[in-house]
Amino acid sequence: MLLQAIIDAVAVGALYALVAVGLALVFGVMRLINFAQGELITAGAYSLYLTRNLPLVVSIIVCFVVCVVLSVLIERVAFRPLRGASPATTLVATFAVAFALEAVWLIAFTPQGKTADLLSTLNQPATHGSLHLRWLTIVELGAGLLLLGGTALVLNRTTIGLHMRAAATNFRDAQLLGVRADRVIMFAFVMAGVLAAVVSLLLTVSQPLVTPTFGLDVTILALVGAVLGGIDRLASATAGGFLIGFITSFLGDELPASLSNFSLSFTFGIVILVLLIRPAGLLAALGQSSVERV
Amino acid sequence: MSRVAAARPLLAPVLLILAVALIGSTTSTATQQNFITALVSVTIVVGLYVFIGNAGVISFGQISFVAIGAYSAGELTLPTQPKHFVLPGLWSFIQNHSVGNIPSLAIAAGLGALYALAVGLPLMRLSGLAAGIATFAVLEITYNVLTFWPKIAPQSGQTLSLVPTTTGLTQATVGAIIAAAAAFLYQSSRRGRLLRASREDPAAAQAAGVNIRRERLIAFTLSGAIAGLAGGLLVHQIGSIIPSQVYLDLTFLTLAMLVVGGTGSLWGATVGAIIVSLLDTYLSNAENGLHLGFFKLTLPSGAADLILGLLMVAMLIFRPQGLTGGREWDLTIPHLRRRRSETRADASGASGLDQASLIAESPNPTDSATEPAAERPAPPVESPLSGPRPEG
Numbered sequence: 001m002l003l004q005a006i007i008d009a010v011a012v013g014a015l016y017a018l019v020a021v022g023l024a025l026v027f028g029v030m031r032l033i034n035f036a037q038g039e040l041i042t043a044g045a046y047s048l049y050l051t052r053n054l055p056l057v058v059s060i061i062v063c064f065v066v067c068v069v070l071s072v073l074i075e076r077v078a079f080r081p082l083r084g085a086s087p088a089t090t091l092v093a094t095f096a097v098a099f100a101l102e103a104v105w106l107i108a109f110t111p112q113g114k115t116a117d118l119l120s121t122l123n124q125p126a127t128h129g130s131l132h133l134r135w136l137t138i139v140e141l142g143a144g145l146l147l148l149g150g151t152a153l154v155l156n157r158t159t160i161g162l163h164m165r166a167a168a169t170n171f172r173d174a175q176l177l178g179v180r181a182d183r184v185i186m187f188a189f190v191m192a193g194v195l196a197a198v199v200s201l202l203l204t205v206s207q208p209l210v211t212p213t214f215g216l217d218v219t220i221l222a223l224v225g226a227v228l229g230g231i232d233r234l235a236s237a238t239a240g241g242f243l244i245g246f247i248t249s250f251l252g253d254e255l256p257a258s259l260s261n262f263s264l265s266f267t268f269g270i271v272i273l274v275l276l277i278r279p280a281g282l283l284a285a286l287g288q289s290s291v292e293r294v
Numbered sequence: 295m296s297r298v299a300a301a302r303p304l305l306a307p308v309l310l311i312l313a314v315a316l317i318g319s320t321t322s323t324a325t326q327q328n329f330i331t332a333l334v335s336v337t338i339v340v341g342l343y344v345f346i347g348n349a350g351v352i353s354f355g356q357i358s359f360v361a362i363g364a365y366s367a368g369e370l371t372l373p374t375q376p377k378h379f380v381l382p383g384l385w386s387f388i389q390n391h392s393v394g395n396i397p398s399l400a401i402a403a404g405l406g407a408l409y410a411l412a413v414g415l416p417l418m419r420l421s422g423l424a425a426g427i428a429t430f431a432v433l434e435i436t437y438n439v440l441t442f443w444p445k446i447a448p449q450s451g452q453t454l455s456l457v458p459t460t461t462g463l464t465q466a467t468v469g470a471i472i473a474a475a476a477a478f479l480y481q482s483s484r485r486g487r488l489l490r491a492s493r494e495d496p497a498a499a500q501a502a503g504v505n506i507r508r509e510r511l512i513a514f515t516l517s518g519a520i521a522g523l524a525g526g527l528l529v530h531q532i533g534s535i536i537p538s539q540v541y542l543d544l545t546f547l548t549l550a551m552l553v554v555g556g557t558g559s560l561w562g563a564t565v566g567a568i569i570v571s572l573l574d575t576y577l578s579n580a581e582n583g584l585h586l587g588f589f590k591l592t593l594p595s596g597a598a599d600l601i602l603g604l605l606m607v608a609m610l611i612f613r614p615q616g617l618t619g620g621r622e623w624d625l626t627i628p629h630l631r632r633r634r635s636e637t638r639a640d641a642s643g644a645s646g647l648d649q650a651s652l653i654a655e656s657p658n659p660t661d662s663a664t665e666p667a668a669e670r671p672a673p674p675v676e677s678p679l680s681g682p683r684p685e686g
Binding site: 033078081082085086089091092093095097099100101102103104105106107223224228231261262264265268269271272275276279280 | 352416417419420426427428430431434439442450549550596597602603607614
């Protein structure tokens with residue numbers, strides 16, 4: 001079923017796009033690849049597990065609070081002192097933060113998965129002819145569009161959004177012109193936290209078993225997608241995230257059985273090819289695709 | 295400067311390796327494994343350093359060369375007799391041939407280099423974030439293929455076991471010293487200096503006629519050879535291997551070692567590998583219970599990773615250039631101070647290229663900095679992030 005595969009792939013793509021936006025937002029203002037973004041998703045999922053007996057609304061609110069607070073906390077404790085350090089240093093630092101947080105989940109929740117069973121009605125299929133569409137797929141698409149639209153609106157129509165765009169273009173000049181660095185960066189991390197909360201909610205509904213590496217795999221692939229599209233700009237990063245989710249899901253569904261084990265190899269093979277042709281990203285502005293940017 | 299004097303910076307890493315081996319030789323067989331692990335880690339991290347440190351380009355893919363080395367050395371040293379039964383799907387060439395321990399290590403290094411060369415040929419034109427992601431893709435593909443292709447590895451990621459355990463303290467020490475010597479010979483050779491010049495200032499180096507892509511490819515291949523050798527040592531130490539052992543965790547751990555030590559120097563790579571490796575094994579042992587005088591301390595599982603992660607964040611905040619600050623440690627006596635400073639400039643800069651080193655001396659505008667960095671980072675591992683700021 002080609003159509004079925006496409007619908008599934010679009011839903012997965014929407015999820016990855018949301019993660020990619022979070023990464024690109026932070027990258028825009030801080031030039032920092034935030035591996036710890038995945039740990040926010042895991043934190044949100046564990047908070048959903050811990051509050052599984054409380055009313056749904058409370059549970060969801062807790063999830064959002066946990067993600068946002070953790071996101072801002074990480075920025076304050078780990079990333080702020082590193083502002084201005086070499087990019088390799090900050091990259092490894094976010095790696096280390098993710099590593100440490102993963103160890104925290106391991107200590108607190110053991111490697112065994114915890115089941116956070118909520119909103120399971122969304123997993124029921126809405127069958128139309130031979131098409132099986134889970135309600136979740138529709139919710140994922142809706143949430144994806146809504147949040148992407150919302151992010152675009154904040155960036156293009158509000159003062160803080162203007163500041164963020166200015167900071168993303170040239171941080172130092174923006175600072176000289178009166179943009180407050182701390183506020184802009186803090187706001188980027190808050191938005192990243194909100195996006196992570198939504199992703200963790202959607203992801204937990206579709207796969208209720210929460211493990212310590214719950215958010216990491218999604219984040220790594222979304223990051224690859226964001227770079228593939230061009231992490232410099234929000235729109236291209238989003239499109240790249242969507243694309244990688246789409247390709248992964250589609251290849252997983254459509255490759256013949258003898259090759260389906262190798263779907264990840266195909267995905268990453270495509271990634272290498274695209275990067276060789278367009279190192280700055282598939283959708284990066286023309287003239288930026290020079291091989292050696294010096 | 296005489297030849298002997300020129301080799302002085304190699305002395306410190308080699309002495310440290312020998313010291314670790316010496317301490318290891320006095321301990322019990324069980325504890326000795328920790329020291330062997332540390333020495334194998336040195337080999338891997340020196341392999342990483344040859345490319346990342348000299349080229350200043352981040353790579354997440356070097357562990358795939360360790361994987362190739364581990365699998366080739368492991369499979370080739372299995373006697374043909376059990377090999378037919380335990381690994382029926384293997385290519386008949388691998389199935390019908392077995393070699394001894396030392397040849398298997400040589401083959402591991404050779405295949406590591408060959409694989410790195412093949413991967414590097416297209417990839418070395420990339421730099422910055424694109425290079426990071428592309429090399430990461432190589433790691434993913436290697437992991438995926440090793441897990442699922444029964445012609446070259448056990449079926450669906452099962453353990454490759456029964457590998458002869460020949461890596462003792464002696465072989466691990468010799469391996470680490472060979473790696474350090476190779477890395478040193480390379481970095482002080484003409485080729486190495488050209489690459490280090492391009493790390494300091496790509497534009498100036500290119501203008502002076504350095505073919506950056508070729509120099510990077512040479513370093514990448516040498517790095518692959520050392521990583522392959524390390525993989526061979528690793529599989530002969532453990533006696534078995536599964537793909538997840540040579541994947542993300544090892545990539546993270548070895549990168550951490552390099553950063554903690556300092557990306558810019560061989561001394562840093564050696565120090566970082568030994569300290570972090572010993573700390574890691576010590577903390578992991580503490581998870582199984584540790585006797586501290588009168589009481590027994592048992593850390594919960596995961597505590598080792600937590601402490602290691604926190605330590606690294608703290609380390610990066612307070613000493614972002616690593617323990618060694620990216621410098622070689624020159625064991626000289628005080629009255630030679632003057633010459634020492636000469637050697638230092640020599641080791642950290644681009645003495646072969648006056649122009650490039652002149653330009654590299656000038657303060658480097660870091661556009662990602664929100665406040666001026668106190669010190670210019672010694673090893674500026676360049677990343678995407680150092681490119682011109684794109685339109686948002």
